[in-house]
Amino acid sequence: MELRPSNLAERKKFYEQEFSIKKIISWFKEKPQFFVVDLGSETHIIKDKKKMKKLLILKPNISFKELKKKLIELAPEDVYYDRNKYKDANLALKNMNFKNALSTKNCLGQELVFDIDPENINCPNHKKSLHKFCPYCIKMSLNYGIKMKNSLQKYFKNIKIIYSGRGCHVHVRDKKAFKLTMRQRNSLNKNLKKFPIDPWVSHGHIRLIRLPYSLNSLVSRIVMPLNDIEIKNFDPENEKKIMPKFLRN
Numbered sequence: 615m616e617l618r619p620s621n622l623a624e625r626k627k628f629y630e631q632e633f634s635i636k637k638i639i640s641w642f643k644e645k646p647q648f649f650v651v652d653l654g655s656e657t658h659i660i661k662d663k664k665k666m667k668k669l670l671i672l673k674p675n676i677s678f679k680e681l682k683k684k685l686i687e688l689a690p691e692d693v694y695y696d697r698n699k700y701k702d703a704n705l706a707l708k709n710m711n712f713k714n715a716l717s718t719k720n721c722l723g724q725e726l727v728f729d730i731d732p733e734n735i736n737c738p739n740h741k742k743s744l745h746k747f748c749p750y751c752i753k754m755s756l757n758y759g760i761k762m763k764n765s766l767q768k769y770f771k772n773i774k775i776i777y778s779g780r781g782c783h784v785h786v787r788d789k790k791a792f793k794l795t796m797r798q799r800n801s802l803n804k805n806l807k808k809f810p811i812d813p814w815v816s817h818g819h820i821r822l823i824r825l826p827y828s829l830n831s832l833v834s835r836i837v838m839p840l841n842d843i844e845i846k847n848f849d850p851e852n853e854k855k856i857m858p859k860f861l862r863n
């Protein structure tokens with residue numbers, strides 16, 4: 615099944631029928647304070663064209679139930695959460711200095727995540743570009759994810775790989791990783807520079823990451839935690855686990 619953008623009706627249907635609060639609760643140890651959506655900047659499939667190229671920050675500290683309601687209403691292209699934990703989420707919203715928030719007093723820490731995307735991989739099928747990807751380099755991203763996880767095991771214990779739609783995210787869930795300073799994150803990036811990562815994410819400037827179990831509407835696939843065996847057998851186009859119902863029916 616082809617990787618293609620989802621339309622508004624498909625997005626809405628996904629959030630109505632498939633988006634599982636139960637799965638999200640089981641993933642998060644602590645509910646994120648901020649959820650952020652992009653309504654359609656990349657695909658230009660959007661309800662209100664005026665909202666293009668803007669991220670919409672949802673009201674801080676909403677429940678997962680409220681989140682689901684919002685996602686059905688908005689039918690967004692992309693759904694993210696903020697990996698930062700703030701002493702005062704409202705103050706963070708007022709300051710709007712999210713890029714450097716991690717080094718401010720209002721920030722208690724940030725979930726460490728490494729972002730591996732095809733745009734940083736040499737794929738034999740196409741040039742390196744933000745909008746170019748194919749099943750081959752998606753699979754390559756995931757294989758890099760496993761190698762990266764093995765390297766990170768020198769430092770950390772609780773590491774999970776999430777298929778993101780075009781590549782993968784390596785989430786480090788140890789408490790000590792959450793507490794790292796930006797300088798320490800930067801030196802970790804340097805130690806791991808053989809991997810095709812976007813250093814801005816793991817350094818801490820980019821605080822957003824795709825929400826597990828949300829729909830990546832660029833490719834019509836579900837953002838999904840995968841174990842090593844699932845990754846080894848992974849077929850980006852035909853894997854049922856990541857395929858929304860609207861493609862399976």
Ligand SMILES: [Zn+2]
Pocket residue numbers: 732737738739740746747748749750751752
């Ligand atoms: Zn490719």
